[in-house]
C-alpha cells in the first residue's frame with residue numbers, strides 16, 4: 001500500500017491508499033524538527049487505534065517545506081524499507097508539462113494539484129487551494145502547469161492584522177452577518193471574508209479573460225466551502241485533491257519503472 005504525505009507550511013497530512021481508496025487520513029502540525037522515529041510512533045499508534053492493518057510498501061511526498069524532507073526520507077527507508085518519491089526531485093516524473101520561467105521552483109503542492117485536477121476534470125482549469133497561502137494554478141488544455149497566482153491565505157491575513165495592530169484581537173474566519181460590522185471582530189471578519197470573495201472572483205475572471213477561453217474553477221482546502229456557501233465561486237470542490245494527485249503521480253512513476 002501507498003503512504004502519501006502532503007506537507008504544507010501549516011499542516012502535514014498522511015493518507016494510506018490501498019490502490020482504489022484512501023483507508024485512513026491523519027493530520028499533524030508541520031514541524032521540521034520532528035524525527036523519523038517520532039513520525040513512526042505517531043503513525044503506528046494511530047494505525048493500531050483504528051485497527052488499520054496496512055503493509056506500506058511505497059511512499060510519496062510533496063513538501064512545501066524543504067527541511068522536513070530529510071526526516072520523511074529516513075521514515076520511508078527505516079520503517080518501510082522503501083525509497084520515497086519526492087515531487088519536484090528529478091527522479092519523480094510528472095505526467096504533465098511545466099511551462100514556467102526557467103529556474104522557477106514551483107511549489108510541489110501546486111504541481112500535484114494540477115495533476116489531480118487534470119486527471120479528474122480534464123484541461124483548462126483554475127485550481128484554487130486555500131492553505132497557508134491561497135494559490136491559483138492554471139492547467140492548460142493538455143494539463144500542463146502554465147503558472148498561477150499566490151495570495152496571502154485567509155488565516156494568514158487575519159493573523160497579519162492581529163500581529164500588526166495592538167488593538168486587533170486574534171479572530172477566526174467566519175461569514176459575517178452583514179458587511180458593515182458593529183464590533184471589532186465583525187469588522188475584521190468582514191474585511192477578510194468579503195475581501196476574499198472579491199479576490200477569488202476577480203482573479204478567476206481576469207485569468208479567464210487573459211487566456212480568452214472557458215475554464216472550470218476547482219477548489220480545494222478546508223476553507224473553500226465557507227466561501228462557496230456565500231457565493232458560487234467554484235464549479236467543483238474536491239477535498240482530497242492534493243492526495244489524489246499524489247496517487248496519480250505515484251502510479252505514473254511506477255508504470256514508467258516497469
Ligand SMILES: Nc1ncnc2c1ncn2[C@@H]1O[C@H](COP(=O)(O)OP(=O)(O)OP(=O)(O)O)[C@@H](O)[C@H]1O
Pocket residue numbers: 007008009010011012130131132133172173174220221222223226
Ligand atoms: N470553518 C472554518 N473556520 C476556520 N478554519 C477552518 C474552517 N474549516 C476548515 N478550517 C481550517 O482550514 C484549514 C484547512 O487545511 P488545509 O490543509 O486546506 O490548509 P492548511 O493545512 O491550513 O495549509 P497548508 O496545507 O499550507 O499547511 C485547517 O487548518 C482547518 O482547521
Ligand SMILES: CC(C)(CO)[C@@H](O)C(=O)NCCC(=O)O
Pocket residue numbers: 008009064104105106107108109110131132133135150
Ligand atoms: C505558495 C505555497 C506556499 C503554497 O503552499 C507553496 O506552493 C510554495 O512554497 N511555492 C513555492 C513558490 C512557487 O510556487 O512559485
Ligand SMILES: [K+]
Pocket residue numbers: 008109129130131221242
Ligand atoms: K494544502
